[in-house]
Amino acid sequence: METLFSTIDAAYMSKLLVILLQGVLTSLRIFAITLVIAVPLGFLVSFAKKSKYKIISVPINIYILIMRGTPLLLQILIVYFGPYYVFNLSYNRFAAIIIAFVLNYAAYFAEIFRGGIESMPVGQYEAAGALGFTKAQTFFRIILPQVVKRILPASANEVITLVKDTALAQTIGVAELFALSSKQASFKTSVIPLFVAGIFYFVLNWAVTAAFAYFEKKLDYYK
Amino acid sequence: MRKMKGKKLLALLLAVLMMATVFVFAGCQSNQKEDTQDEQQQTEETADVQEDAAADTSLDDVMAKGELILGLDDSFPPMGFRNDENEIVGFDIDLAKAVADKLGVTLAVQPISWDAKEMELNSGNIDMIWNGMSYNEERDEAMNLSEPYLNNDMVFVVANGSEIADLEGLKGKTVAVQNGSTAQDILEASDLAADITVVGFKDNMTALLDMEAQGCDAVFMDKVVANYTISANGKDYQVLEEGLSPEVYVIGFRKGDQALRDAVQQALHELKEDGTVAEISTKWFGSDVTIIE
Numbered sequence: 001m002e003t004l005f006s007t008i009d010a011a012y013m014s015k016l017l018v019i020l021l022q023g024v025l026t027s028l029r030i031f032a033i034t035l036v037i038a039v040p041l042g043f044l045v046s047f048a049k050k051s052k053y054k055i056i057s058v059p060i061n062i063y064i065l066i067m068r069g070t071p072l073l074l075q076i077l078i079v080y081f082g083p084y085y086v087f088n089l090s091y092n093r094f095a096a097i098i099i100a101f102v103l104n105y106a107a108y109f110a111e112i113f114r115g116g117i118e119s120m121p122v123g124q125y126e127a128a129g130a131l132g133f134t135k136a137q138t139f140f141r142i143i144l145p146q147v148v149k150r151i152l153p154a155s156a157n158e159v160i161t162l163v164k165d166t167a168l169a170q171t172i173g174v175a176e177l178f179a180l181s182s183k184q185a186s187f188k189t190s191v192i193p194l195f196v197a198g199i200f201y202f203v204l205n206w207a208v209t210a211a212f213a214y215f216e217k218k219l220d221y222y223k
Numbered sequence: 224m225r226k227m228k229g230k231k232l233l234a235l236l237l238a239v240l241m242m243a244t245v246f247v248f249a250g251c252q253s254n255q256k257e258d259t260q261d262e263q264q265q266t267e268e269t270a271d272v273q274e275d276a277a278a279d280t281s282l283d284d285v286m287a288k289g290e291l292i293l294g295l296d297d298s299f300p301p302m303g304f305r306n307d308e309n310e311i312v313g314f315d316i317d318l319a320k321a322v323a324d325k326l327g328v329t330l331a332v333q334p335i336s337w338d339a340k341e342m343e344l345n346s347g348n349i350d351m352i353w354n355g356m357s358y359n360e361e362r363d364e365a366m367n368l369s370e371p372y373l374n375n376d377m378v379f380v381v382a383n384g385s386e387i388a389d390l391e392g393l394k395g396k397t398v399a400v401q402n403g404s405t406a407q408d409i410l411e412a413s414d415l416a417a418d419i420t421v422v423g424f425k426d427n428m429t430a431l432l433d434m435e436a437q438g439c440d441a442v443f444m445d446k447v448v449a450n451y452t453i454s455a456n457g458k459d460y461q462v463l464e465e466g467l468s469p470e471v472y473v474i475g476f477r478k479g480d481q482a483l484r485d486a487v488q489q490a491l492h493e494l495k496e497d498g499t500v501a502e503i504s505t506k507w508f509g510s511d512v513t514i515i516e
């Protein structure tokens with residue numbers, strides 16, 4: 001163990017924390033932007049998948065199959081380098097990361113949302129119809145609030161995974177938390193920076209878990 | 224009817240979304256197009272030198288944007304790495320800065336994944352790969368390489384007190400290398416290959432840590448990097464005297480970018496003459512170990 005700490009002292013640790021905090025900011029940016037776009041898009045995709053029209057539902061099914069069936073790592077490479085090989089264009093790597101993450105996570109969210117919507121008993125639609133609710137009213141006032149309650153635990157899984165998946169952004173040179181910690185690990189030939197990065201991820205996900213627990217509790221009415 | 228409207232609206236919304244995605248792809252920087260057309264033109268008309276020169280705008284492009292973009296795997300001390308201030312520094316970085324100064328442009332450094340270096344270069348995201356890159360035939364074919372600027376040996380690093388003392392001692396052992404490195408190619412092509420087990424890692428650091436944890440018996444890596452790691456981080460490692468074939472470091476440019484490559488090469492010659500190269504080399508290696516003419 002002694003060699004692990006050979007050139008790592010308190011002064012270096014404080015520098016390391018500053019560097020890793022910069023990485024945390026980048027990771028959080030990827031996380032937040034992805035979430036804000038992927039959740040609404042996931043809702044749209046879940047409706048589209050249920051569409052009666054094959055021209056909509058078939059492509060959406062293929063899209064979900066591809067997104068869930070291939071590694072996110074590969075999707076990132078294709079989104080970033082693909083346009084160059086097809087159209088001869090290259091573009092911003094941060095934008096590429098956001099596009100790849102949004103496309104991937106929207107597919108997963110869509111399936112969670114679909115599961116939630118389809119879990120609602122048909123009797124609720126019938127009752128709402130009998131009471132004179134329109135289709136839209138039924139969905140937004142009766143079905144959706146219950147769906148949100150039901151999909152929270154499964155969504156928490158995805159959101160927690162997203163925090164850790166931001167580490168994949170380093171494949172195309174985005175300096176997020178894990179990338180910066182591996183550079184420092186190389187600089188010092190030590191695993192300490194990686195361990196510290198692990199603590200950061202843990203704390204971030206602790207916060208995510210706590211937030212979901214809070215919302216679950218808040219929505220825990222009628223029970 | 225009402226239901227139909229809803230579905231149509233949804234279809235429309237989806238169509239708009241898809242269009243938007245296409246525009247995001249298409250809307251971003253289309254200036255790379257010209258470069259590649261030049262490249263194609265060049266390969267088609269390699270015989271016609273004058274046409275060639277006319278088509279190669281690589282140097283003009285760099286001058287026009289006022290920026291020379293260096294791509295590197297920023298975990299390769301002492302050539303290019305992040306220090307404890309999170310700045311990208313190193314011998315290659317200092318040398319490239321001097322070259323950029325000479326050309327009258329600023330140097331921009333872009334961290335990339337080493338496995339994707341050819342893609343990064345070809346897609347125009349970077350102008351050159353300058354990161355302790357060893358010469359080999361495949362790279363010579365894929366890129367336009369500079370003249371060698373530094374000697375490098377690939378060496379075996381073992382833990383201090385290891386029973387391995389020479390190549391003979393490596394037989395039956397496990398040796399770790401960095402994936403995508405020439406160390407990997409050399410080792411797998413060597414006479415030793417049949418007698419050893421080769422394990423690939425993401426970077427040299429992981430390979431060295433695996434050796435510390437006794438997961439492998441030796442690491443085959445760049446001598447320059449090995450020496451730096453041992454001296455700067457006080458690691459208890461030993462470098463075997465016996466190595467495999469010696470190597471040289473080169474800078475990689477896009478295939479068609481002859482003008483840019485020549486300008487950088489010329490700048491290096493001049494920097495060698497005025498003593499700047501010696502100064503930078505002394506800073507990192509204690510003496511002028513470069514082989515720039």
